[in-house]
Amino acid sequence: MSTVHREANGLRAALSTVRSTPIADGSTLDEIFARALLGSVAEPGDGLLGRAIDAIGAIGAAEVLLDSASPAVLVDALTRAGGSIDAREAETGLARWSPRLDHGAFARSLEQAARVGAHLLLPSDAAWPVGVDELGIHAPLGLWVRGREHALGSSASISLVGARAATGYGEHVTMEASAGLVDRGFTVVSGGAYGIDGMAHRSALASDGTTVAFLAGGVDRFYPMGHETLLARIVATGAVVSELPCGAAPTKWRFLQRNRLIAAASEGTVVLEAGFRSGSLNTAGHAAALGRPLGAVPGPVTSPASAGCHRLLREYDAVCVTDAEQMAELVGGARRPGGRAADPTSDDRGTGMATSHDAVRVLDALSTRSPRELADVARRCGMTPSSVMGVLGGLEAIAQAKRHPLGWLRVRRG
Amino acid sequence: MSTVHREANGLRAALSTVRSTPIADGSTLDEIFARALLGSVAEPGDGLLGRAIDAIGAIGAAEVLLDSASPAVLVDALTRAGGSIDAREAETGLARWSPRLDHGAFARSLEQAARVGAHLLLPSDAAWPVGVDELGIHAPLGLWVRGREHALGSSASISLVGARAATGYGEHVTMEASAGLVDRGFTVVSGGAYGIDGMAHRSALASDGTTVAFLAGGVDRFYPMGHETLLARIVATGAVVSELPCGAAPTKWRFLQRNRLIAAASEGTVVLEAGFRSGSLNTAGHAAALGRPLGAVPGPVTSPASAGCHRLLREYDAVCVTDAEQMAELVGGARRPGGRAADPTSDDRGTGMATSHDAVRVLDALSTRSPRELADVARRCGMTPSSVMGVLGGLEAIAQAKRHPLGWLRVRRG
Numbered sequence: 001m002s003t004v005h006r007e008a009n010g011l012r013a014a015l016s017t018v019r020s021t022p023i024a025d026g027s028t029l030d031e032i033f034a035r036a037l038l039g040s041v042a043e044p045g046d047g048l049l050g051r052a053i054d055a056i057g058a059i060g061a062a063e064v065l066l067d068s069a070s071p072a073v074l075v076d077a078l079t080r081a082g083g084s085i086d087a088r089e090a091e092t093g094l095a096r097w098s099p100r101l102d103h104g105a106f107a108r109s110l111e112q113a114a115r116v117g118a119h120l121l122l123p124s125d126a127a128w129p130v131g132v133d134e135l136g137i138h139a140p141l142g143l144w145v146r147g148r149e150h151a152l153g154s155s156a157s158i159s160l161v162g163a164r165a166a167t168g169y170g171e172h173v174t175m176e177a178s179a180g181l182v183d184r185g186f187t188v189v190s191g192g193a194y195g196i197d198g199m200a201h202r203s204a205l206a207s208d209g210t211t212v213a214f215l216a217g218g219v220d221r222f223y224p225m226g227h228e229t230l231l232a233r234i235v236a237t238g239a240v241v242s243e244l245p246c247g248a249a250p251t252k253w254r255f256l257q258r259n260r261l262i263a264a265a266s267e268g269t270v271v272l273e274a275g276f277r278s279g280s281l282n283t284a285g286h287a288a289a290l291g292r293p294l295g296a297v298p299g300p301v302t303s304p305a306s307a308g309c310h311r312l313l314r315e316y317d318a319v320c321v322t323d324a325e326q327m328a329e330l331v332g333g334a335r336r337p338g339g340r341a342a343d344p345t346s347d348d349r350g351t352g353m354a355t356s357h358d359a360v361r362v363l364d365a366l367s368t369r370s371p372r373e374l375a376d377v378a379r380r381c382g383m384t385p386s387s388v389m390g391v392l393g394g395l396e397a398i399a400q401a402k403r404h405p406l407g408w409l410r411v412r413r414g
Numbered sequence: 415m416s417t418v419h420r421e422a423n424g425l426r427a428a429l430s431t432v433r434s435t436p437i438a439d440g441s442t443l444d445e446i447f448a449r450a451l452l453g454s455v456a457e458p459g460d461g462l463l464g465r466a467i468d469a470i471g472a473i474g475a476a477e478v479l480l481d482s483a484s485p486a487v488l489v490d491a492l493t494r495a496g497g498s499i500d501a502r503e504a505e506t507g508l509a510r511w512s513p514r515l516d517h518g519a520f521a522r523s524l525e526q527a528a529r530v531g532a533h534l535l536l537p538s539d540a541a542w543p544v545g546v547d548e549l550g551i552h553a554p555l556g557l558w559v560r561g562r563e564h565a566l567g568s569s570a571s572i573s574l575v576g577a578r579a580a581t582g583y584g585e586h587v588t589m590e591a592s593a594g595l596v597d598r599g600f601t602v603v604s605g606g607a608y609g610i611d612g613m614a615h616r617s618a619l620a621s622d623g624t625t626v627a628f629l630a631g632g633v634d635r636f637y638p639m640g641h642e643t644l645l646a647r648i649v650a651t652g653a654v655v656s657e658l659p660c661g662a663a664p665t666k667w668r669f670l671q672r673n674r675l676i677a678a679a680s681e682g683t684v685v686l687e688a689g690f691r692s693g694s695l696n697t698a699g700h701a702a703a704l705g706r707p708l709g710a711v712p713g714p715v716t717s718p719a720s721a722g723c724h725r726l727l728r729e730y731d732a733v734c735v736t737d738a739e740q741m742a743e744l745v746g747g748a749r750r751p752g753g754r755a756a757d758p759t760s761d762d763r764g765t766g767m768a769t770s771h772d773a774v775r776v777l778d779a780l781s782t783r784s785p786r787e788l789a790d791v792a793r794r795c796g797m798t799p800s801s802v803m804g805v806l807g808g809l810e811a812i813a814q815a816k817r818h819p820l821g822w823l824r825v826r827r828g
Contacts, residue, residue, distance in 0.1 A: 041796070042796060043775065043795070043796040046796075092798050092801070095798040095799070096792070096796050096797050096798050096801075097796070099789070099792070099793040100793060100796060169714060169716070172716065173715055173716070251775075251778035251779075252774050252777065252778050253771070253774045253775040253778050253795075254778075256771075256774065297715055298712030298713065298714075298715060298720075298724060298727070298734070299712065299713075299714055299715070300583060300712075300713055300714050301587055301711055301712060301713070301736035301737065302583070302586065302587070306712075307736070310712060310734050310736050313712070313727060313734035314733065314734045314735075314740070319728065320712070320724050320727035320728045320734070321728075322715035322721070322724050323715065326728070357667070357670075360666050360667045360670065361457065361665075361667045363666065364665035364666050364667050364668075365665075375513075378510070378513065379513045379514060381457070381667075382455070382456060382457040382460075382510050382511070382514060383510050384506055384509040384510050385509075387506070387510075
């Protein structure tokens with residue numbers, strides 16, 4: 001019996017309580033254990049671990065770690081599996097993972113998860129947000145979820161993010177955007193922070209929509225503390241999610257890595273208000289790097305709180321979005337049957353050029369009060385009488401010009 | 415002696431007064447006369463006339479018009495010159511130009527130009543804004559200028575345009591932008607209208623800069639009337655310009671054609687504030703069609719007065735510009751020696767990602783108060799001690815971490 005299987009069996013009860021479905025068999029149990037364990041020793045986005053898992057699987061990687069194997073064993077296992085990790089890299093990896101191996105802490109973390117009702121979602125689960133797999137070797141090993149797992153797997157999701165230091169303007173725009181997106185059938189994804197994130201969640205909840213918050217620490221302790229009630233409300237109808245185990249504290253690195261999940265778990269990201277150095281630009285950068293649609297809401301150029309959004313428009317080729325309709329369009333239109341999809345024909349794109357050039361010239365030459373004869377109109381607009389006659393016929397048809405016993409009149413508007 | 419030369423000679427005195435330099439010879443006299451005359455019978459941007467001039471010259475085209483020649487004569491002349499206008503087109507052209515031929519009105523128009531001190535600038539003149547030649551067969555035949563002709567020929571020019579219905583926000587941004595561009599050596603081009611245009615001109619004047627206003631009617635009558643004083647001030651140090659002869663009234667068609675000149679006569683166009691259907695979007699469209707840099711200043715998405723700018727960012731691929739620096743950059747940087755050029759290195763583009771990923775993780779693992787040993791730091795950040803040591807050395811060098819007898823400390827900021 002392998003070390004992984006033996007330890008997994010020892011934790012079977014705890015592992016069962018952190019799964020939403022019964023554990024089917026021994027290999028599933030091992031996989032759950034291995035991913036939870038590896039997630040407790042590696043920092044989010046550890047590419048070396050991602051490569052090891054790609055080569056020998058999570059169970060294989062956990063096995064090497066548990067056996068306190070020499071790097072040579074890992075290199076050997078990877079080489080046999082066709083991996084490309086050399087001795088030096090293997091040594092580096094084990095040197096940073098091994099010191100964090102703590103069986104007691106790991107067991108307590110599982111107990112804490114069970115206590116708060118957090119479930120561990122795995123890549124093989126139906127509710128797994130497939131978008132995060134595009135992170136490749138930087139994809140999360142698993143996701144700890146409080147709330148409804150299926151809120152995560154929604155295909156129609158959009159991230160609304162922004163600065164903590166939001167203005168009334170930013171909050172207003174976010175409120176309208178989130179409510180409008182919920183109305184169109186979207187799940188609103190954000191980071192649970194103060195400011196824009198919080199407003200995005202609140203407005204979605206107020207519209208009876210589904211919203212998902214990704215945290216930078218364990219889901220057992222809501223951060224920020226001032227959002228404890230908000231996050232609890234999100235748990236009730238949506239989901240609060242983290243790739244970090246219960247007990248893990250949020251750190252700057254983990255915030256940056258959490259941002260990559262927000263970008264990867266949604267179809268597109270919109271930054272609603274952000275200063276020049278706002279952390280939400282990092283989320284935007286991840287969205288852009290993943291080739292996901294990226295939108296930015298402009299604001300007054302006199303407001304430093306919008307400088308980051310303007311920067312995204314200038315430097316990141318973000319799309320300028322001004323309302324929920326345009327945000328929905330950014331990721332491909334409304335998703336709820338019956339939701340209003342963008343109708344390209346509803347905008348006549350008129351810029352005063354809607355009428356033809358000739359029509360403009362003929363209208364210029366007409367008066368609303370003094371009827372003018374055809375030749376007079378032709379001379380005034382510098383066109384031939386026959387051309388003018390053709391245009392007048394068209395203008396008459398759309399009620400912009402009318403005949404009079406003494407010639408032609410322009411129809412007054414409004 | 416040709417009809418053109420005979421009539422030009424008859425108007426020699428009047429034509430001399432509308433030129434800023436002495437008329438060199440008979441053929442120059444004929445060219446001045448021909449272009450002024452054709453400009454009095456054709457509407458701006460008449461492509462058929464442009465093609466005729468390309469084929470047989472302005473003098474040739476005026477000759478055909480004056481001789482009241484049958485279309486066959488025009489077709490014959492064009493065919494001999496290798497042109498491609500057929501009989502039907504020639505008929506159409508003469509049918510719209512001939513009825514406007516009015517020798518008395520033409521002479522009065524020249525007298526009026528002389529009275530207000532307007533000069534006729536020709537494509538062969540040094541001060542001719544070469545950019546307008548890119549309009550091809552739609553290029554102006556000549557430009558009537560009041561003020562300093564050379565203000566027009568400046569190579570460093572930028573158009574600042576926008577809606578008449580400007581808000582305090584739009585006016586404020588325009589004021590700052592125009593002053594900043596003048597400081598960088600740019601000539602500010604606009605349309606003399608109320609709102610954004612007026613503010614662009616005023617601010618340029620207030621900064622002792624050069625500004626040029628293009629009008630949609632003759633330069634003898636300032637439009638709008640409420641800007642009579644402003645336009646007179648522009649004449650004193652810059653230029654008020656129109657392709658229409660004195661006495662010509664502004665019409666909607668002429669406003670649209672005037673917009674093409676604003677776009678063509680400047681290196682780039684910036685729309686500072688514009689509603690969804692503002693006429694300034696037409697100027698922007700011309701700039702885009704000419705391949706000139708196009709910028710748009712964003713505003714609150716809650717302000718309908720900025721909806722046109724956001725539309726340009728979304729639909730016309732306009733560049734988001736928020737200040738004079740970025741506008742100057744749009745057209746290639748500052749132009750006055752000593753003017754501040756855009757310095758790409760002055761922006762470190764930091765989004766919280768300025769420090770490396772590893773540095774962020776090591777800083778996360780340090781405390782500002784409790785010194786931590788290397789192994790402890792390594793375990794906390796999940797990196798190997800040797801990697802941490804390398805990063806700590808770097809952080810020490812930039813004073814973000816420091817050594818302590820008991821380990822390492824993070825340096826408090828600020």
